[in-house]
Amino acid sequence: MELENRLKVYCEDSYYPFHMPGHKRNPDFSMFGCKMGCYDITEIPGFDNLANPSDILKEEQDRISAFYGCDKTFLLVNGCTGGVLSAMALVYAMYGAHTKVLMGRNCHRSVYNALCLNNLIPVYMWPEYFENSGILCGIGADEVKDFLNREPDIKALVITSPTYEGVLSDMNAIAKVCHEKGVMVIVDEAHGAHLGAEGFPMDSVRSGCDIVIHGLHKTLPALTQTAVMHVNAGIADIGLLGRIISMYQTSSPSYILMTSAVKAMDIYMNGTGFKEYYSRLKKLRSELRENLTKLSLFEPYEIYDPSKIVIMTNGYMDGAKLASMLRARKLEIEMAAPGYIICMTSVGDTNEGFSRLKMVLFDIDASIKEAGSHQRLVEMSHLRPRIEFAPCDAFAARRERVVLRAAVGRICASNICVYPPGVPMIATGEVFDGKVIDMLS
Numbered sequence: 130m131e132l133e134n135r136l137k138v139y140c141e142d143s144y145y146p147f148h149m150p151g152h153k154r155n156p157d158f159s160m161f162g163c164k165m166g167c168y169d170i171t172e173i174p175g176f177d178n179l180a181n182p183s184d185i186l187k188e189e190q191d192r193i194s195a196f197y198g199c200d201k202t203f204l205l206v207n208g209c210t211g212g213v214l215s216a217m218a219l220v221y222a223m224y225g226a227h228t229k230v231l232m233g234r235n236c237h238r239s240v241y242n243a244l245c246l247n248n249l250i251p252v253y254m255w256p257e258y259f260e261n262s263g264i265l266c267g268i269g270a271d272e273v274k275d276f277l278n279r280e281p282d283i284k285a286l287v288i289t290s291p292t293y294e295g296v297l298s299d300m301n302a303i304a305k306v307c308h309e310k311g312v313m314v315i316v317d318e319a320h321g322a323h324l325g326a327e328g329f330p331m332d333s334v335r336s337g338c339d340i341v342i343h344g345l346h347k348t349l350p351a352l353t354q355t356a357v358m359h360v361n362a363g364i365a366d367i368g369l370l371g372r373i374i375s376m377y378q379t380s381s382p383s384y385i386l387m388t389s390a391v392k393a394m395d396i397y398m399n400g401t402g403f404k405e406y407y408s409r410l411k412k413l414r415s416e417l418r419e420n421l422t423k424l425s426l427f428e429p430y431e432i433y434d435p436s437k438i439v440i441m442t443n444g445y446m447d448g449a450k451l452a453s454m455l456r457a458r459k460l461e462i463e464m465a466a467p468g469y470i471i472c473m474t475s476v477g478d479t480n481e482g483f484s485r486l487k488m489v490l491f492d493i494d495a496s497i498k499e500a501g502s503h504q505r506l507v508e509m510s511h512l513r514p515r516i517e518f519a520p521c522d523a524f525a526a527r528r529e530r531v532v533l534r535a536a537v538g539r540i541c542a543s544n545i546c547v548y549p550p551g552v553p554m555i556a557t558g559e560v561f562d563g564k565v566i567d568m569l570s
Contacts (some may be wrong), residue, residue, distance in 0.1 A: 132185055133388050135175065140167045148173065149381070170384050179204060179382045180375040189391045196398045197334045197359055201367050203374055204390055205342075205356035206382045209319040210239040212342035212358040213287075215374045216315045217243030219340075220285045222369055227519070231276050232287040235265050237317055238551040240287055241520060241544050245557060248521040252280055255513060259429055262441065263468045264294050267432065270302035277310050285313040290333060291321050293464065293550035294471060295437030296429060301336040308337070313364045319344035319356075322393075323436060323475065327400060328407030330432055334359040340370075348436060350477045351393035355386050396476065406476040410435060413483045417490065423497045424451070424490065427469060438472035440490065444500045451493065458489045464549045512568060514541075514559040523558035533569060536561040545569065 140154070149171045152158045159166050172178045177186040186204065194202035205212050217240065220228055226248040232240060234253040244251055254272060256265040268288060277283055286307050290298040300316060307314045316333040318324070322343035324332035333341045341359045345351035358374070360367050396402070414435060417426045427439035442451055448465035455462055455470075464471040472486060517540050518526070528542040539561050544553040555565050 132189055132391050135185060136168050136384065136388060165385060168385055168388065171381065176384065179378065179387065180380060186387065193357065193394050194359065199334050199359045200362040201360040203358040204387055205358055205378065206354055206386045207378060208354045209317065209342045209344040209356045211377050212356055213237065213239040213317055214243050214246065215370065215377045216340045216342065217247055217249065218373045219365060219370045220249060220313065221247035222373065223366060224284045229280060229283045230285045230287060231283045233268055233289055235292065235552050236287055236289050238544055238546050238553060240317065241553055241556050244520040245524040248519065250519055252276060252283060262427065263466055264427065265292060265296065267296050267298035270299055270306045273303050274306045277306070277312060283312060285315060287315045287317065289317045291434045293320065294427070294439050295434035297330055297432040297434060299432060300333040300338055304337040311364065314338040316341045318342060320347050321434065323348040323397065324434065326397060326403040330434065337361060339363065339365045345390050345393045348475050349393040349397055350475065352386055352389040355390040355393065357390065402476045406478065409480060409483055410474060413487060416487055420491060421494050424494045436474045438474060439469055441469045445497045454493050455489060460486060460489055512554065512564050514555050514562055514565050516558055517560050518558040520557040533566060537563060537566060
């Protein structure tokens with residue numbers, strides 16, 4: 130962990146900062162009484178420059194890419210969103226405006242924003258749903274192949290794997306299908322930085338995908354906003370991508386965030402704690418599976434990330450009610466959907482935390498007497514609004530605000546998302562119809 134060690138040595142020396150940032154490492158201006166500010170430096174000699182790394186930051190990036198066996202890894206300090214925007218800008222830079230991009234309709238809103246920024250044309254794949262769940266299935270290689278055969282001018286594929294609920298697509302098979310057609314594969318693997326660790330499915334980097342973005346803070350012990358982008362050479366222009374990233378990243382990257390990212394990658398690469406974590410997780414899932422009688426643990430037949438504890442409410446209550454009951458017992462979950470909740474786990478979880486979750490869920494399950502009224506499941510496959518304008522054209526057009534019911538037949542000027550996870554129910558350039566209006570109501 131050379132970056133962290135170098136920072137510690139420097140901060141223990143007697144250098145006085147006549148440079149940014151303005152807190153000047155003065156403890157009188159520290160936050161929360163901690164000393165983290167003393168490591169918050171700028172690009173001074175010996176600490177490289179993320180916009181054009183040639184020393185310590187390059188060494189850290191090269192070490193990570195060597196571990197994955199890819200050609201380049203970029204440290205990102207404005208989350209996966211910065212990585213997604215950069216990857217989509219690369220599509221524009223390589224192929225031009227109005228390039229067709231094949232994408233899952235369940236992509237994150239950052240992908241839709243990138244369509245607008247780069248004047249790209251989406252071709253949507255609508256994943257199916259697991260029965261009576263409100264949870265989307267993965268996307269199959271055969272489906273991708275069919276789209277590419279029907280629309281041979283598609284230049285890139287963007288796919289989310291794993292999904293918020295932990296469902297994975299077979300990225301190895303999908304990459305092979307796309308590469309036969311010369312199509313670039315971009316994977317928003319924000320929730321999969323831990324994949325490839327002991328017990329977990331393989332990540333998309335080692336499955337041969339061209340660009341893979343990992344949100345380190347989601348499933349590894351890293352600070353919020355930390356991410357990495359991995360690139361396999363072949364289709365993606367790595368040099369051009371690097372220049373684009375330097376445009377989208379801040380010119381004042383936080384050394385605290387970069388150190389956190391590198392440290393989290395070290396934990397992952399060394400496998401620190403993952404064997405014990407997977408063992409605890411496997412035990413927790415088994416106990417939930419065997420002992421819940423009204424609530425249930427979601428376990429799909431497809432490739433799945435077991436780190437996501439998804440509890441189905443099965444009509445006894447809605448997800449918001451279950452989340453409220455857990456919060457009353459001092460357990461804060463990641464997301465409540467109409468028919469389920471998501472509890473995220475990581476190598477940072479403790480035995481005590483797992484035990485608390487298990488016992489509270491058992492108590493709630495035992496207290497349920499009969500089914501009650503609950504919200505209907507939000508299944509976007511029932512919507513499929515028509516695309517009238519390219520997202521870029523609709524975004525830049527004159528707009529007006531109307532009441533929801535008056536929007537039938539009108540064109541959506543801005544994405545309307547369920548957040549989290551940030552997937553648009555209707556996207557910029559699509560037409561409002563009765564089904565969309567009813568769902569939003």
